[in-house]
Amino acid sequence: MSQEKLLKPSNGYFMLFVFLILFFGSIAGIILTKNSWWIAAFVIAIFILPGFILVNPNESRVLLLFGDYKGTVKQNGLFWVNPLFSKNKISLRAxxxxxxxxxxxxxxxxxxxxxxxxxxxxxxxxxxxxxxxxxxxxxxxxxxxxxxxxxxxxxxxxxxxxxxxxxxxxxxxxxxxxxxxxxxxxxxxxxxxxxxxxxxxxxxxxANEIASAMLKRQQATAIVAARHKIVEGAVSMVEMALNELSKKEIVDLDGESRAAMVSNLMVVLCGDKDASPIVNAGTLNH
Incomplete structure (x- = not known):
């Protein structure tokens, strides 16, 4: 036997009725008739008693007879099996x-x-x-x-x-x-x-020994990723600003002026603090 075998045992309620008849009948017979034959009925009743098993929902009983696997009872209710069976209870609940x-x-x-x-x-x-x-x-x-x-x-x-x-x-x-x-x-x-x-x-x-270092690494990675996005956005905004100024001919910028404007815009857009504006009362170059 190398796999589970489901066993359908005898009805426990019928055997319970037989047990009660034999048990109380034998006691009454011994007291009233003094007949020794009633002792045999009493012994049979006692022999029947260990054979009762009660299987609750999501429970099972594994039955063995002198080390030989006879089957498993998974059906719920009151049953009766060979009193010589060993009955191992195994829960099937999660x-x-x-x-x-x-x-x-x-x-x-x-x-x-x-x-x-x-x-x-x-x-x-x-x-x-x-x-x-x-x-x-x-x-x-x-x-x-x-x-x-x-x-x-x-x-x-x-x-x-x-x-x-x-x-x-x-x-x-x-x-x-x-x-x-x-x-x-x-x-x-x-x-x-x-x-x-x-x-x-x-x-x-x-683990505790590297938790602090790995946290700093994660923070650094997040900062680098954020700065990368900021620079991408800043470059796009500077490019758009120069294109719009040139397209609408608002101001004519030479190479040095364009470089200065790009530098100032990148500082403003990429800085982690708000820029402090300075009013220039002179020309663009002074």
Missing amino acids: RNFDSERLKVNDKLGNPVMISTILVWRVQDTYKASFDVDIFENFVVVQTDAAVRKLASMYPYDNFADEGLEEEITLRSSVNEVSDALEKELEERLDIAGIEVLEARIGYLAY
């Missing part, structure tokens, strides 16, 4: 697992702190019971291993100086990273009969 924060290296070798939130449930009770030792511990260990592998596959973030603008990153590509994590966990947990319902990154940050 469970949450929030892993510990692990320090791992991303694709670029930067140490990051990462954890995952996993939603899982038992799908195959045979695999969960017999193919692994303790399936709950198996889920914990394999989740940590999957997270470590995932973190090494992608960089934490991309930077323009490294040419990673098109790559998937742990910080920005949430859906892609989650899909990759779910696929990795499904492959690892299938041996234990575990179904992965959802897997998401729960915590992600640079």
Whole structure:
């Protein structure tokens, strides 16, 4: 036997009626008739009692007879099985697992702190019971291993100086990273009969030893990108201004005057502080 087998046990209510008849009938018979045969009925009633099982919604019972797997009961209700069966209870409910924060290296070798939130449930009770030792511990260990592998596959973030603008990153590509994590966990947990319902990154940050430096790098990258946009806009505005002045013949500027005007406009447009105007009472050159 290498796979789960569903077992349909006997009706528990009928056997409960038989048990009550035998149990109370034997007690009454022993007291009233003093006949030793009623003791046999009492023993049979006691033998019947361990065979009752109650299966609640999203629960199961794995049945074994002296180490031999007989089947799994997933149907809800009161049932009766062979009293010699061992009945292992396995929950089929969805469970949450929030892993510990692990320090791992991303694709670029930067140490990051990462954890995952996993939603899982038992799908195959045979695999969960017999193919692994303790399936709950198996889920914990394999989740940590999957997270470590995932973190090494992608960089934490991309930077323009490294040419990673098109790559998937742990910080920005949430859906892609989650899909990759779910696929990795499904492959690892299938041996234990575990179904992965959802897997998401729960915590992600640079490790403390580089967090300050990486924050400054991110800020510098943002400043450079902002300055680049400002310069692009300023050049466009200066070009438009010169073209409009020339087109409408408002003022005739020679090369030196144009250079001075361009310089002044670039300072005004690209400066991080408001410019202070100066009124020139002389000519354009003085």
